[in-house]
Amino acid sequence: FQVAKINGSPLQASQIRLKTPGSTKKSGNILEIIKNRSHLLVTLNFCYQWFIVSLMFYGFYFGLEAISGSFNANFAIMASLEVPFFIFNTILLGVIGRRKALLLAQIIIIVNCILTFIPLKFPADWNLKR
Numbered sequence: 001f002q003v004a005k006i007n008g009s010p011l012q013a014s015q016i017r018l019k020t021p022g023s024t025k026k027s028g029n030i031l032e033i034i035k036n037r038s039h040l041l042v043t044l045n046f047c048y049q050w051f052i053v054s055l056m057f058y059g060f061y062f063g064l065e066a067i068s069g070s071f072n073a074n075f076a077i078m079a080s081l082e083v084p085f086f087i088f089n090t091i092l093l094g095v096i097g098r099r100k101a102l103l104l105a106q107i108i109i110i111v112n113c114i115l116t117f118i119p120l121k122f123p124a125d126w127n128l129k130r
Helices: 002-007 029-033 037-066 070-095 098-113
Strands: none
Touching: 029 037, 037 070, 037 098, 070 098
8 A cells, every 4th residue: 555655546455456366377388479579579689699698708718729828827817807897787787778788788799700800911920829
């Protein structure tokens, strides 16, 4: 009844009707995702986000061998870099919201993935493979 008091509308106990649990049991199946357009779009978005995030993490951690130095030290450095990003992400979510933060992160990831395919020209005397 506190919600009714806060909203300024009188509500009596006789006006409240509760449904019994299990009275409207509806079973679902996997085809409901395809039938409902909004469910399909949400599911495809989740699959896309999962794929991009997994691709990013696999790229980071499998690419650690290419960086000079100890594999274990590189792994510890990469793992420790996640902490500031989590803090930054929490602040960013509070400032600009979840959708804009996700969009910004996706754009940064896409630009970085495209930049990895741009060949760099180094002088012949640079030995990049050690």
